[in-house]
Amino acid sequence: MPIPSRRPVEDLPSGNRKVMIYVSPDLHREMKLVALDEDRSASDVYGEAVRAYLGSRGVRIGQARRRPAAQQATAAELAEAIDRQGRRIEDLHAAVAAVTGSQRHDTQEPSGTKAAVAMKAVLAQLKAAGTDGMDGRDLSTAVYAAGIRSGAVDGAKTVLRAAGLIHFDAKRWYLDGA
Known part of the structure; x- marks a missing residue:
């Protein structure tokens, strides 16, 4: 039985995760041949097979969500955004204090x-x-x-x-x- 790694699970730059599965040598050989015939990686072929299997069972798999690229901002825009965030935090604290009757946040x-x-x-x-x-x-x-x-x-x-x-x-x- 394999010993689990103590390293944290991290996404690869491609957005994929590294997983380990055990398959028979015959199955692995056939998957590698398909990958070579189609000029693809064996990992892609395995992934496609898993998606097809899960799809046949009615499991929907969403596309990986990617974070949008950060927009460039000037220092003035950033300072203004920080001010707005500070005001929002103050408003939230005031609202919480009003609901709970607590004046602790004022100090x-x-x-x-x-x-x-x-x-x-x-x-x-x-x-x-x-x-x-x-x-x-x-x-x-x-x-x-x-x-x-x-x-x-x-x-x-x-x-x-x-x-x-x-x-x-x-x-x-x-x-x-x-």
């Missing part, structure tokens, strides 16, 4: 506020730096001077980098599209 900042402030500060500094970008140490110093903690700054840079709005190259941070 606390809405969740995400520190991250939003840190993102705005990072974007503002990089926008001011222009196409020359900004040295990583200088960026951190400038944002810390605004009273933002290092954890929030690192989180902001990570999120903005993952969103494709900023990038790091040769020890300098750059605003994409600047």
Whole structure:
């Protein structure tokens, strides 16, 4: 009996998942021959066979959903979107407080506020730096001077980098599209 892998299951770049099945050598040989005859991969032939089998049993299989590509945004548009998100969070907290009668939310900042402030500060500094970008140490110093903690700054840079709005190259941070 095979021992399950402890690695997390990840989708391949093609959107497919790697699975392991055991088939007889004769069946595998025939599938490989079909794949060679049709100039396809054996994996595609197996997948087609599984789809046909499940289809014959009335099981509907949807196409893999792909995330739409991120749209390019300017720093000003991103800062405005972060402001809108902050207002939405505040409105939600106010609505929850009104329904529950709790005033606890009035004394606390809405969740995400520190991250939003840190993102705005990072974007503002990089926008001011222009196409020359900004040295990583200088960026951190400038944002810390605004009273933002290092954890929030690192989180902001990570999120903005993952969103494709900023990038790091040769020890300098750059605003994409600047």
